[in-house]
Amino acid sequence: MRILRSAGHRQMPWKNGKGVTTEIAVFPEGAPVDGFDWRISMAKVPESGPFSAFPGVDRVLAVLDGEMVLTVDGQLPETLGPSSRAIAFPGDIPTHAVVLHAVTDLNVMVRRGKFSARVKRCDDPIVAGKGSHTFLVLRSAAKLATGEKLGANDVLHLTNAETVTFADVPSGAWLVEIDGLSA
Structure with a gap:
């Protein structure tokens, strides 16, 4: 068992430049935002907007704090809050969030097929x-x-x-x- 202390998590800008994410773990270790096989992060989402596109990546998102309406292209909008289940969706299709109350989310991304x-x-x-x-x-x-x-x-x-x-x-x-x- 390893303990990954919060003070050691890496802060980095979102791929679309509209926010900051806290990277918890990534494989391979030290991989850049466009070169990971899997990645776990938390992000503060203070305002509405589109998600960054990640071609060939599947995402699973859970809302830790706050509330938002998530719209994944071709699906019905879903309101997510701390009591909601995690939602899985492809990282390379248009996804948009309407933030109802400032959100902190848990975001897990994996390379599709791997x-x-x-x-x-x-x-x-x-x-x-x-x-x-x-x-x-x-x-x-x-x-x-x-x-x-x-x-x-x-x-x-x-x-x-x-x-x-x-x-x-x-x-x-x-x-x-x-x-x-x-x-």
Whole structure:
């Protein structure tokens, strides 16, 4: 298990230049915004506008704070907030957000045909690594059963079959599982 402390997350501009994202993890490590196989980030979305296009990339998005109406080309608009499920969509089709209340989102992107991703809320004190890479994004302070303290926006990275136990169920945590696809 690795702990990715929030202070170590990398800040970088959005691809479209209209905001800043906080990169949590990327593969290969250090890959540029147009050269990753998978990437996990959080972004503050203060105003409405189009999403950056990512050709050949699939996205999964969860709203951590705030509320927005997401319109993915060819689909009905969907209102998303902290209690909504994560939504998956292709990163290379027109997508637009109408921000109702300033949003912080969790954005997972994977190279289509090479990786898949699942994102869901985590409300269990025991988390097992099930994907090739399992990440637990914490939204509040938490304590492991071992006594180790974690802060808001810290992230746990588990490999397959690793397990972590919390003293209490982490509040507002999100589980991200990334798997490689067979050729």
